Amino acid sequence: MSIEGGWTGCVLRVNLTRGEVRREALDPRLARDYVGGRGIGARLLWDEVDPEIDPLSPENLLVFATGPLTGTNASCGARYMVVTKGPLTGCITTSNSGGRWGPELKFAGYDLLALEGRSPEPVYLWILDDRVELRPAADLWGKGVFETEDEIRRETGVVDCSIASIGPAGENGVLYAAIVNDKFRAAGRSGVGAVMGSKNLKAIAVRGTGGVRVADPAALMAAQWAQKEVLSKAPLTSEGLPAYGTLALMNVINEHGALPTRNYKEAQFEGAESISGEELAQTRLASNKACFACTIACGRVSNISNEGVGRYTLKTSPRNWHHATEGPEYENAWSLGADCGVDDLDAILKSNLLCNDLGMDPISLGATIAASMELYEAGVLSEEQTGMPLPFGSGEALVAMTEATGFRRGFGDEIAQGSKRLGEKLGHPEVFMGVKGQEFPAYDPRALQGMGLGYATSNRGACHLRAYTVSAEVVGEPEPMDPRATEGKAQLTVDMQNISTAVDATGLCIFLTFGNTLSDLTPLVAAATGIAYTDDDLIRAGERIWNLELLWNLRAGIEPSEDKLPKRMLDDAIPAGPAAGEVNRLSEMLPEYYRLRGWSEDGRPGVEKLEDLGIG
């Protein structure tokens, strides 16, 4: 077997301890079976990393993995995945990002970049085609992402390079620090930025003048025209997402009574309209925007209002706040907004901008601020401890705490550890709203039963992307399913997990599934790689990768007993709104989920299942 196209066939390995760079050939069989991105990254971790290591130690491996379709003209072909052991969760973490960085790595000639060890001094990695070098970054250390990018462009003289970097949050080990590329796109969750910071790696700048070849050009062109035709006809991908972005969900989820509010105490937010996609489009939106090769263009570019600019004083950031910034996405506006009870869109925009520049996951940050607000209002935290009033609804507290957390100053040092550790430290573990240490995103599982199962069983901690049952339970596609019911949710979750994993592995963006089915995607992968994949092959690849991730977690000491939800989700009913009286009935879904996965009753894959999937 040989690599015919799609993949470049080259893995770049960097040892930061010794400052050494080497290249390895990508094993074609591995590529075929694990497809790319998330899959090959998981295999690398499985083969090379002891799952019990400290994620912030030099022993952790930090992998940036593209897929065979990254950098082709397939729509949504911009994605790469960061795969590593996550500091927030202790699980294998797979964090996806768009923008331009993934394709640029492919154009430089590499499928994956794997970094091991720890540099003795702060460095950044400079990749210009086959020229790969570690450069001193002492002058960059401490700078935000925006300034870091500008400075690297000045220093290298290569204006059109693409840069993935960390801000102060990653440097300071904020447990949910993110890696930000192209200034506004992020591999956001589980603290991948802290791993990068622990390696003293400030940034990776790439410029690629090469090209991506494909095995069957004629077939690829036919498949991508077909894919794009479908996307241009589906109303959501051709009109809805470009017009409102993911923020269209704010009002929709709120109307369903599923919008978690004030640290998941309630499920409807009276201020939802003020922070909705409609409001943004009307009053703050400068433009929509696309990632590389994307024909959907769901990105938001927003301005803070003139009035809002002067309202929040910040100690740092010399940037002009009125400039456009990318975002906010639905998850961000929810966690910084409804979850904190904040209905001030400017405060959310400012906090979101800070998350970009300082390099932090807004979901975990907002959720941890929300947990802190709950503890403050309950009298567990005093103003003396927090440094300022921290009630729900305070936009001022939101912005101030965002900045404080990025720099781990004052109470920000506490927020930086995430809401699980914060709650436990203060003797109130019940304020943690998440799974396996990672905070929930923006859908109340008491109102949407399927999401509870998806959150509980996601390999990287609570996550909405692995099994987006919202599609059936709210959007009504591929078919409407009753959000109050548990029937059928286990099968839906298994199917969605397998397929979304496969999509991640191809290097395309999951949002293409809002128009395309897997049958639109398979011909693209086959034509690019020259391997006659079928839909089933890709689903099985997804299942294979899922099982491998789970196995890794088991060896890391993450027991299936962690597939659970907080007490508030299981026992405390939603107090008001359309889903009043509901709790999540995980116990009705989890056993069936394990059974459908072919696992034991206590959630472990058996030897037969693993052999069947070809996992060694």
Next chain:
Amino acid sequence: MQALEIFPEKCTGCRQCELACSWVHTGLFQPSRSVIRVHVFDEQASFAPYACFQCDEAWCMQACPVNAIDVDEATGAKIVLDDVCVGCKLCVIACPFGTIFFDKQADRATKCDLCAGDPACAHACPTGAIAVADVDPGAWVGPFGEKVDGAYRSAMEGGES
């Protein structure tokens, strides 16, 4: 006379045009060898695809010492004659718009030739930001520049520095 008609307000920065251009010329997805390039303005709030204006002055043609740049009779596009070009790069220096490039791999100058009248970039653009028409090629630049400049000025005045 044909030229690319650009509607920059429709551009989302997706770069499908760059991919299509490099594909038809090189058989690879290789934006660095595309002769249409998407430029980013206003902190990524505005984008515009930017290719040869097929200008009347044809500075490239005037600068070329070996007459390697000619006019395509059918489209009026200025085209590089690959077997005549010696790769001296005088055209690259001469073009005030920066839309003729030196292709290291081919060792030749390279520029937009309108794909003989059926531009790949126009087909690939998902939002209709690129068309081909009998238009004054640079007409979009003035209004676009004013808009970008205006946004910048109001941002500088409107917020903290």
Next chain:
Amino acid sequence: MAEVKLLGGLRSKVGAETVKSDAPDVRAMLDVLIEKGGQALTVLFFEDPQAKPPMAHRDLRILVNGRSIAFLQGLETPLEKRDKVTVHLSGARGYPGG
């Protein structure tokens, strides 16, 4: 009167964010919206506007007090005085999210 809240692109198409309606059921409420926003709405609301009675368009999403009419009585779902109705267009295809 029941309160009908419109989301997303429907707001500009109907010409309002909320509309009050004393229509007896969801189907009649849609007629109220069409009267307000114009006949162009019929192709958004109904699969085949000529059919008698026309069926709901596959992209039409209607909630009554936060419950999808798919799990109530569809377009025949009765409406009461204090009901809160939400109407929006969805438009996903494929296998969304997975």
